[in-house]
Amino acid sequence: MEAQRLLHGFCSNSAIPPIRNPKKPFFMIFNPSLDHSKRWASFKTHHYDAPQTVSWSKRRLECRNSVENAGGFTGGEKGLESGIRRKNLAVFVSGGGSNFRSIHEACLRGSVHGDIVVLATNKSGCGGAEYARGKGIPVILFPKAKDEPEALSPNDLVAALRGFEVDFILLAGYLKLIPVELIRAYPKSILNIHPSLLPAFGGKGYYGMKVHKAVIASGARYSGPTVHFVDEHYDTGRILAQRVVPVLADDTADELAARVLHQEHRVYVEVTSALCDERIVWREDGVPIIQSKENPNDYS
Numbered sequence: 001m002e003a004q005r006l007l008h009g010f011c012s013n014s015a016i017p018p019i020r021n022p023k024k025p026f027f028m029i030f031n032p033s034l035d036h037s038k039r040w041a042s043f044k045t046h047h048y049d050a051p052q053t054v055s056w057s058k059r060r061l062e063c064r065n066s067v068e069n070a071g072g073f074t075g076g077e078k079g080l081e082s083g084i085r086r087k088n089l090a091v092f093v094s095g096g097g098s099n100f101r102s103i104h105e106a107c108l109r110g111s112v113h114g115d116i117v118v119l120a121t122n123k124s125g126c127g128g129a130e131y132a133r134g135k136g137i138p139v140i141l142f143p144k145a146k147d148e149p150e151a152l153s154p155n156d157l158v159a160a161l162r163g164f165e166v167d168f169i170l171l172a173g174y175l176k177l178i179p180v181e182l183i184r185a186y187p188k189s190i191l192n193i194h195p196s197l198l199p200a201f202g203g204k205g206y207y208g209m210k211v212h213k214a215v216i217a218s219g220a221r222y223s224g225p226t227v228h229f230v231d232e233h234y235d236t237g238r239i240l241a242q243r244v245v246p247v248l249a250d251d252t253a254d255e256l257a258a259r260v261l262h263q264e265h266r267v268y269v270e271v272t273s274a275l276c277d278e279r280i281v282w283r284e285d286g287v288p289i290i291q292s293k294e295n296p297n298d299y300s
């Protein structure tokens, strides 16, 4: 039976082919969370304006799901009224963990349809780890270091995250390079927040206050957080969201850091909400965009 449904979300997973040129009538989405017979669905785009003037805000993506009611979309499961399954999140921290706490609180109040099921850190005594222990969230150590002998190897880390049935990984002030084993195990499913407008002021050596000091020293008039997908290198993955704050003439690095951090807490919760709602869409040119929660016809 062909079920036509407006699909409010897309799994952000490398198995999903990019959205074809929206001016063309059909493209395919591969939803790996469904069993084999139900994974492909074709989508038809409807244009409200003449094709040459169509903009993302005017385009409605309609899923013509040519399969039976696919698992994972039934309302009867522990899913939302839209039938989208609640997601399991892993967060990686190295420090105080204010972004981690902000996302955890959003999960608890229902702003994010997900649960943080595990925290990973390279610093077992950091603030984020202490907060996790206080909330009953398991803490795992990665990577191995001389002062953390019980930490995990990359393959053990992947196995541990699979054991927690993690869907998405959020880096939040984590200061070590994520290994390729984890990136291959979680394609298009690892995000990071960086405290500058990438690609500026990113890469090896750019973390924490070093970033804000470099921004001020450069004379840049604007800064702000970037949320991006993680690839094998520091800060070079696909940009998903940014927010802009002014850099004031007399700003100290601490004042700029506080202004940026306030926006980090907001944008990371918004992005994590979109991730869990499957509202992240991959454009044909490989750029990820976010479907608005309020208006499914709007993207940013």
Ligand SMILES: Nc1nc2c(c(=O)[nH]1)N[C@@H](CN(C=O)c1ccc(C(=O)N[C@@H](CCC(=O)O)C(=O)O)cc1)CN2
Residues within 6 Å of the ligand: 171, 174, 175, 176, 177, 178, 179, 192, 193, 194, 195, 203, 204, 205, 206, 207, 229, 230, 231, 232, 233, 234, 235, 236, 237
């Ligand atoms: N594979 C990836 N791993 C990580 C990424 C990424 O984009 N791809 N992002 C970082 C977070 N980050 C910036 O957002 C970042 C963190 C740390 C460094 C850095 O230079 N680290 C130092 C070591 C610092 C320390 O141990 O105290 C270094 O590697 O020499 C740059 C950018 C998280 N992982």
Ligand SMILES: NCC(=O)N[C@@H]1O[C@H](COP(=O)([O-])[O-])[C@@H](O)[C@H]1O
Residues within 6 Å of the ligand: 093, 094, 095, 096, 097, 098, 099, 100, 172, 173, 174, 193, 194, 195, 206, 207, 208, 211, 261, 264
């Ligand atoms: N390059 C990575 C980097 O600099 N990340 C930054 O570390 C801070 C962590 O704060 P938090 O522990 O309070 O969330 C945040 O400002 C985050 O952008």
